[in-house]
Amino acid sequence: MISKKIKEKGVLAIFLEKCIKIVLIKECKKIGNIKIDIIATSFQIINGLIQKINIIAQDINYKDIVFDTIKLEANNVKINFSIYNKEFKFENTITIIFKASLSENSLNSFLFSSQWNWIANRISNEILNQKKLEAIKIKNNHILMKTSKDKRGVSEEIKIDIKAEKGGLYLDNKLCNKSIRIPIEKKVCIKDLSIENDLINISANSPIEL
Numbered sequence: 001m002i003s004k005k006i007k008e009k010g011v012l013a014i015f016l017e018k019c020i021k022i023v024l025i026k027e028c029k030k031i032g033n034i035k036i037d038i039i040a041t042s043f044q045i046i047n048g049l050i051q052k053i054n055i056i057a058q059d060i061n062y063k064d065i066v067f068d069t070i071k072l073e074a075n076n077v078k079i080n081f082s083i084y085n086k087e088f089k090f091e092n093t094i095t096i097i098f099k100a101s102l103s104e105n106s107l108n109s110f111l112f113s114s115q116w117n118w119i120a121n122r123i124s125n126e127i128l129n130q131k132k133l134e135a136i137k138i139k140n141n142h143i144l145m146k147t148s149k150d151k152r153g154v155s156e157e158i159k160i161d162i163k164a165e166k167g168g169l170y171l172d173n174k175l176c177n178k179s180i181r182i183p184i185e186k187k188v189c190i191k192d193l194s195i196e197n198d199l200i201n202i203s204a205n206s207p208i209e210l
Contacts, residue, residue: 032059
């Protein structure tokens with residue numbers, strides 16, 4: 001007996017959801033709960049069109065970039081689907097709209113990983129005037145950066161502002177009037193940023209070819 005879910009969504013949409021899930025699990029070092037929702041009829045899929053793909057995932061580690069939560073959305077996706085061997089590939093460049101949340105733990109895991117600690121070093125040198133960044137805190141919706149100990153053996157916590165501007169992501173140290181743009185892929189455009197409940201929430205979009 002065909003389940004109610006299959007009747008409502010269509011067998012091919014459910015099949016593609018499973019395929020995408022397998023790909024994401026392989027690409028990520030770690031991924032927790034993941035939900036994929038493909039909005040398209042079987043007829044549309046056979047004819048090479050998916051109206052919308054929604055993905056929600058938690059506890060993600062992608063190349064040592066750590067997110068607490070990420071939501072992805074893609075619209076009007078063109079595919080080449082073979083009903084005989086149940087294989088498919090994407091035919092067009094897709095614009096992904098995504099929202100990501102990062103906690104204090106996520107930021108520290110990312111910035112102090114062996115692959116990305118050069119970013120932490122740049123932050124320390126360029127806007128903190130310190131040789132080494134020790135840790136990052138998010139407290140009362142403010143970012144505090146803990147620097148290495150001074151000659152007296154005292155560690156200082158410096159408040160840093162984070163903002164989205166002209167598609168980029170910036171950190172500002174108003175005490176010394178210095179700013180740094182966080183290096184991210186050029187094709188990623190940051191649209192909005194906020195800090196709520198001690199989580200950094202980022203909205204962005206990016207074209208991708210699959």
